[in-house]
Amino acid sequence: MTSTFQFLFLFLLIFTVMTQIWLATRHISHVTVNRSVVPNAFKSIIKSKDHQKAADYTVAKSKLNIIDLLVQGAFLYLLTIGGLINWLNNYIFDLGLNSLASGSLVIISVMVLSSLIDLPANLFKIFNIDEKFGFNRMSLKVFIFDGIKQLLLSIIIGIPILFASLWIIGNLGELWWLWLWVFISAFNFAMLSLYPLYIAPLFNKFEPLSDINLKTKIEKLLLRCGFKSSGLFVMNGSLRSNHGNAYFTGFGKSKRIVFFDTLLEKLTPNEIEAVLAHELGHFHHEHVKKRIALMFLISFAGLYILGLLKESVWFYEGLGVNNLNDANAILLFLLVSPLFVFFIRPIIAYYSRKNEFEADAYACKFSKSTDLKQSLIKLYRDNASTLTPDPLHSSFYDSHPPALMRINAIDKV
Numbered sequence: 007m008t009s010t011f012q013f014l015f016l017f018l019l020i021f022t023v024m025t026q027i028w029l030a031t032r033h034i035s036h037v038t039v040n041r042s043v044v045p046n047a048f049k050s051i052i053k054s055k056d057h058q059k060a061a062d063y064t065v066a067k068s069k070l071n072i073i074d075l076l077v078q079g080a081f082l083y084l085l086t087i088g089g090l091i092n093w094l095n096n097y098i099f100d101l102g103l104n105s106l107a108s109g110s111l112v113i114i115s116v117m118v119l120s121s122l123i124d125l126p127a128n129l130f131k132i133f134n135i136d137e138k139f140g141f142n143r144m145s146l147k148v149f150i151f152d153g154i155k156q157l158l159l160s161i162i163i164g165i166p167i168l169f170a171s172l173w174i175i176g177n178l179g180e181l182w183w184l185w186l187w188v189f190i191s192a193f194n195f196a197m198l199s200l201y202p203l204y205i206a207p208l209f210n211k212f213e214p215l216s217d218i219n220l221k222t223k224i225e226k227l228l229l230r231c232g233f234k235s236s237g238l239f240v241m242n243g244s245l246r247s248n249h250g251n252a253y254f255t256g257f258g259k260s261k262r263i264v265f266f267d268t269l270l271e272k273l274t275p276n277e278i279e280a281v282l283a284h285e286l287g288h289f290h291h292e293h294v295k296k297r298i299a300l301m302f303l304i305s306f307a308g309l310y311i312l313g314l315l316k317e318s319v320w321f322y323e324g325l326g327v328n329n330l331n332d333a334n335a336i337l338l339f340l341l342v343s344p345l346f347v348f349f350i351r352p353i354i355a356y357y358s359r360k361n362e363f364e365a366d367a368y369a370c371k372f373s374k375s376t377d378l379k380q381s382l383i384k385l386y387r388d389n390a391s392t393l394t395p396d397p398l399h400s401s402f403y404d405s406h407p408p409a410l411m412r413i414n415a416i417d418k419v
Contacts, residue, residue, distance in 0.1 A: 011324030016087070018345040023079040025348075029399045030068045030075070036396035037061045037068075045393055047413050051383045052393070063139045063390040070135065074127045081123050082341060085116065087326040091337065095329040106176070109333025110168050116337060117160075136247065139390060144246040155208055167193060175316075175332040183313035187306050194301070202255040202262055212239040212264065220275050224263075227279055230372055231286045239264050249389050252281050254289065272388050277381035280373040287368030293361045312339045351402045358405040363415050370419040379416055382409070 041061040044052055084090050094115050099108045132149065136142035171186055178185045197205075206212065215221045215238040224238060235254075243251065243266035250269035255262055263282065270278065288294055315321045316335040322328070325338050369378050386393060386409050393409045400408055407415070 007320040008323045011320050012087070012326075015325060015342060015345070019079060019082060022345050022348050023075055026075050027072050029396075029402060030072050033396040033399035034065050034068050036399075037064050037392050037394055040394035045410055047410055048383055048386075048393055051380070052387045056387050056390075057393065059139065060386070060390040060392045061394075063135070064392040064395075066135045066138075067131070070127060070131060074124075077123060077127070081120070085341065086338070089326060090119075091116065091327050091334065092329070095327070095331075095334065099329070105331070106169060106172055109172050109331055110165065112333045113168060113337050114165070116341075141248045141390070142246075143244055143248060148245065152209060159205065159208075171336070172332050175336075180313075183309040187302075187309045190305060190309075191302050195298075198298070202264075206255070210245065211242045214238065215240055215265070217270070220270075220278065223275055223279055224282060227283060227286070227372060231283070231290065233286055233289060235261050235263050237262050240267050240270065241265065242267055244268050250385060252278075252285065254285055254294070268388075269385075272384060273381050274377075276374065276377040277384065280369055280378040281381050281385075283369035283373040284365045284378065286372070287365030288361065290368050291361065291364050293365070308339070308343065312336070315339065355401060355403070355405060359407045362406050362412070366412065366416055367419050370416060375416050375419060379413055382412065382416075 038061065041058055042054075044054055044057045048057075091112070094112050098111050098115070101108070103111070129149075132142055132144055133146070170189065174186045174189060175182045215224070221238060228235065239262055241264050243249070248268055250266050250272055252263070252265045252269055255264055263285070265278070269281075273281065312335060316332070317330075319330065322330050322334060322338065325342065327334050327338060366378065385391070391409070395404065395408050397408070406412070
């Protein structure tokens, strides 16, 4: 069983990485071929130079992604079959700490190494690609301070959660996976309310919407839709990027509507209303609740499977790890499970796109469809999102429908 599972792991690792690279090269080729001609539906707003900029931006990010895929694949091999997790276990467990502290330190070490592996690509993306295409507004100082804040949050929140999780696994009997699911679900549910109030403000400023006319317009829309929020806020997204966006955050009484300041600079009040109506459509159709329920269901299934694997010697040895302990069980499961679910991504993307179509249809009932189309086209233009993605690549990676498909759907409402 050990050799069979090891063969399956290596096959999936190589096949998944090569498939992702193939999809990326298809995407690059398709975008490049369509670089010179703006699709007819967008010619009135998007100029040829903007279309070409979006194509070049997409290609640059995709090329970086190919390199990152190879690095991540090699790193996963090094951690498992390559023996790095074994080495970490041998070194850390020889320090004389108790099993809870030792196990936590192994997981933390892998997380730190993973962050360091990701760092060069993140730096190149922000300070080379985004800088070149005029999107980056982040200084190196802000980047460093963001990293420090994330590290402190990981220490304050992440380490206690990790300790508690390992304690549950080691002390609550055969149904530990069920109790761990309850614990993690409760934590995630709490974070839905706490994040917008206490964590998000550590990274950005959130100020009440000061434009009285826009605020009045939005409040009327909320009244028509029967939606209540805890406030309308503007976030200083321009601190880091020129990209514009708007989103809902929070849960229950902490529910709030947030606009990037860059979005307010680029859209008219009617277009902002249409964008907000789209977001309200997600709440009307209970997409947010359904996604939360799906997240809890997936975590339940995942922990149940982990419960079956934790005592299986072939699971550890097939991944090149000799030490059978709780920390390694969690670590290996988190590392390799993405390989086993990669090929169902189109199903997840299809479900997400269906939600977007439903939200667009809802927005057309409470705002003008022309305003919704204009806002979407401007966002595609200003965010340099390609109008001509490769269909197969898009079906794996894009949670939103391709631009032309989305505009055509709005026309049919």
